[in-house]
Amino acid sequence: MAIMGFLARCATARDCPQVEAALTAMPGLSSYGIHRDCYVVAVAEAPSTELEPLLQQVKEIPGVLSCLVTSVNLEDEQDGGGMP
């Protein structure tokens, strides 16, 4: 499983809570809080082949302007499954 850190930029501050709620309802996604500049700080845990569609789904959440990736760790996939 890959681990991807990303930011979901919300259109307005009012959108942030609902974006965060929608995002955390998706499997494999966790929120690490809402930033004052209208970002939801999030982490996805998913097979690397699923990262792109997952980001697409996040982009389609009402109130999301864009998604920006900040890191992708593939160590466990490279190691062939990974450790707990």
Place this chain on the structure above:
Amino acid sequence: MTFSRREFLKNSAAAVALSAIGGPALAASGPQTAEKWVKGVCRYCGTGCGVLVGVKGDKAVEVRGDPNNHNAGLLCLKGSLLIPVIYAEDRITEPLIRRGGKKSPLEKVTWDEALEFAASRFREAIKSKGPDAVAYYGSGQALTEESYLANKIWKAGFRTNNVDGNPRLCMASAVAGYLTTFGKDEPMGTYNDFDSATCFFIIGSNTSEAHPILFERIAKRKQSSPEVKVIVADPRRTNTSRIADMHIFFKPGTDLALLNGMAHVILRDEMDNNRFHQRYVIFMDNEGKPKTFEEYKAFLADYTPAKVQEITGVPADTVEKAAKIFAESSASLSLWCMGINQRTRGVWANNLIHNLHLITGHIGKKGASPLSLTGQPNACGGVRDTGSLAHLLPAGRMVANEQHRKEMEKFWGVPEGTIQPKMGHHTVALFEAMAKGDVQAVFIHCTNPAHTLPHLNKHTKGLETAFVAMTECFMDAETVKYADVVFPAAFWCETEGVYGCTERRYALTEQAIKPMGNSRPVVQILMDFAQKAGVDPKLIPYKNAADIWEEWRTLSKGSPYDFYGITRERLKKASGIKWPCPTEDHPGTNLRYVRGEDPLVPKDHPNPISFYGRPDGKVVVYLRPHQPPFEPADADYPFVLTTGRVIDHWHTATMTGKVPELKKAYPSAYVEINPQDAAKLNIRNGDQVVLETKRDKMTFPARVTDTCMPGLVFCPFFDKNKLVNRLFHDATDAASREPEYKICSTKVYKQA
């Protein structure tokens, strides 16, 4: 409290994300998921985002955005997924040759054998037909040290100016635009201007998909400052228009009329900056004859909004509004890319964008600049600045200029007359010369012309005819099919070198891991090859890439491209430095040509701005009339075909195609067609649609969408199984020789 290992990794990922938006800068110093972090630059577009490569043992395991670079820790998905590209199954790790000609299989051989095989063919070609029988075809993805070295080997070693590369296909018009208007290449502004601009004029650029991190910065600026206006001018309503206050649909190939129309409105309504253009600007016609401001106004009389509407299809009041927003904003920033450059009048279009800035004075202050976006990570620093094109020499010098040749001969320590006065073949002419047998051997580095050349059915003949030696990392690159020798090249963070991005920023990618298998750094390959091919060893006295950088840095001293202060040691510490930077204590330059900002402008200069690129210190507003594209739609071929990128692929997808999640998003090419056109042609989503041009015909699945305006169809060019450039002509800009990839006429019909 204890964390599982995966929770730790997740917390680390969150901390890195937070650091990108002003939290503590944790990217390399925070939670450690790798044993070491090595600084570099993203391998993809010309934005030049800083990255940190996490290494564990002898493997790269993670990519993070560099919080200290301009991207502030952010990356697009492509950049963050570079690790799988390194470990792609089809990496080329051994030298390969075809012993029995083009149709024979590639065989693994030793380095010595491969190098001698290639070198002997180059020696034979030079012996039989002279130095111009060989050529180098390089890349805006090659490291600066590689391009500089190749340029020196070919121009001073082999004594041919047949040195060109793929920047000819993407930004040659921007180069010629800057050269003709300002006297020197490269922009005066930087990405810092994004944070001060109050009007973004984006024309011929799908910034959202081609430069996503820059788009994010624009979106952030607009979101935080409601007064900011975004104008997008494009025959396609791409994702970039999501943040636009105004989208201008213009008929493909009518950009010159639109830009002149905006200038007309600005002067008619006295929204120009008279003090600025009186002091800094001269006016010229197409022949270079001086004109007066009044003559310029008279020239623009042909571009009333009503007339512009007739030509472009843009409503007259839209032209009026766009001109007003541009002129009256406190700081206007223009951004453009291939939509402007890949035109038979791409240089003129560049000039006309510059005109808007020069008549309004939106230049030389924070947020106000014409800034051409770059498609490749090192086209600016590697190819433009080192002069690695057929007409250029390093640091703004020209092949045709005797004094410039003498300067380079002296610096390189070769006899006067070594560098030939005649320009070499530009790209299209080079492949024609290869097909004719005039150029018999070519060295191709870090590019894939069998996929990217225009009019492919014609120009692959050059690859079939000439002896082709190439460096390559990936076996599925289309050009490998034509290679006689393949040198396995170290990929990205397996070697070290400098990239120079759009904003004059030079940044070092450091070596993070060993080259895979038997692959080698390209500077080593070039030096070994040159020695075997008979180049004087004194010309290549380097131990490594750092030595080459030292020579190039010294050469820049005192030139308008002065970056003498950017030492290797500084590059190792900093996440990029912007030139001019003449001394080691200089921090780099944001506003070029501006007194007090640009160290090349004397502090006591009488004017606040000194356009030192031209001897008279002035810049040029050109009287460039509208001209149609080479092949507009007509009764027989009633649609316009255009091409471009999609967000998840880059260029020919030899890298992004290795990443399953990116490939899955865009597995193959398609054709976008407007719903009105689709209805008339009875085409539905997913139908197989034939595009037939005067060159060839191909079939694509349809995507019915209002992205394209009626009459226009779009295909992405990444797909090697659907080489859309087979459909294109190879007409080029008369000055820049950049092909017009953006417009050709086509028939469109549903496959029977």
